[in-house]
Amino acid sequence: MMTEIKIITISIETPDGRLPSAKVKVPNIALGLADLVPPMQKLCDGIVNLALQRERRKGETISCHKGCEDGLCCCQLVPLSPPEVFYLEAFIQGLPSEKRSQIFTLFQILRKAMDQKGLTEKIRNIESTDEHQLIAYEYFRMGVFCPFLEEGACSIYPLRPFACREYNITSPSEFCADPFSKGIRKVKISRSMTTASARLAGELCNQPPALIPMPLLLEWARENAAIAQQKWPGIWLFERMMFYAIGEEV
Numbered sequence: 001m002m003t004e005i006k007i008i009t010i011s012i013e014t015p016d017g018r019l020p021s022a023k024v025k026v027p028n029i030a031l032g033l034a035d036l037v038p039p040m041q042k043l044c045d046g047i048v049n050l051a052l053q054r055e056r057r058k059g060e061t062i063s064c065h066k067g068c069e070d071g072l073c074c075c076q077l078v079p080l081s082p083p084e085v086f087y088l089e090a091f092i093q094g095l096p097s098e099k100r101s102q103i104f105t106l107f108q109i110l111r112k113a114m115d116q117k118g119l120t121e122k123i124r125n126i127e128s129t130d131e132h133q134l135i136a137y138e139y140f141r142m143g144v145f146c147p148f149l150e151e152g153a154c155s156i157y158p159l160r161p162f163a164c165r166e167y168n169i170t171s172p173s174e175f176c177a178d179p180f181s182k183g184i185r186k187v188k189i190s191r192s193m194t195t196a197s198a199r200l201a202g203e204l205c206n207q208p209p210a211l212i213p214m215p216l217l218l219e220w221a222r223e224n225a226a227i228a229q230q231k232w233p234g235i236w237l238f239e240r241m242m243f244y245a246i247g248e249e250v
Contacts, residue, residue, distance in 0.1 A: 033228065044165050
């Protein structure tokens with residue numbers, strides 16, 4: 001029996017302009033949450049690029065670049081949606097054993113530093129946006145880099161989280177040494193794939209939308225392994241993804 005293929009034409013209008021129309025072939029096979037990440041990365045990149053073009057037309061300069069300020073933005077507490085957690089966890093598990101062990105060790109060091117500051121418990125019991133901001137500030141002050149940072153640059157740049165793709169600034173890069181008090185000017189993104197993917201996962205799993213801090217990636221994936229194994233019909237899942245990504249049916 002041949003696999004059903006549906007050709008979906010995607011045409012997305014944003015406040016910053018229209019993304020180029022694209023035809024996507026979607027096989028109607030069972031897909032999981034992690035399978036949503038690659039197409040959403042492409043959407044995210046397109047939306048972010050339109051926002052960056054808008055800023056440049058206004059005469060702004062994008063301060064972010066490879067090796068900028070030795071990767072200080074990679075000391076921030078990066079939120080991940082459940083699909084991203086499972087996607088990155090699968091990537092880590094697929095690394096050569098030596099590299100995988102290195103990543104595991106870096107996550108353990110990060111977790112130990114958080115435990116010593118009492119941040120792990122605070123994150124698990126967070127209740128409000130104000131608390132999140134305070135915890136994010138405390139985390140940044142630890143000065144511990146993301147486990148994927150190597151020589152001042154992201155070692156998984158093509159796979160980096162939506163939040164990292166969506167984080168761009170026009171304020172001076174030296175402000176990144178203290179982003180919570182220096183008046184960082186972030187580029188406004190019209191549609192956030194971080195939020196969209198978290199909301200979609202919430203619907204699919206019948207749970208409130210969740211964002212998982214990067215340092216807890218591995219243990220959250222382990223604790224929720226059953227969710228990672230869940231599958232949905234591919235065409236239906238793609239259409240639900242697009243609904244959350246662009247706010248309308250396709």
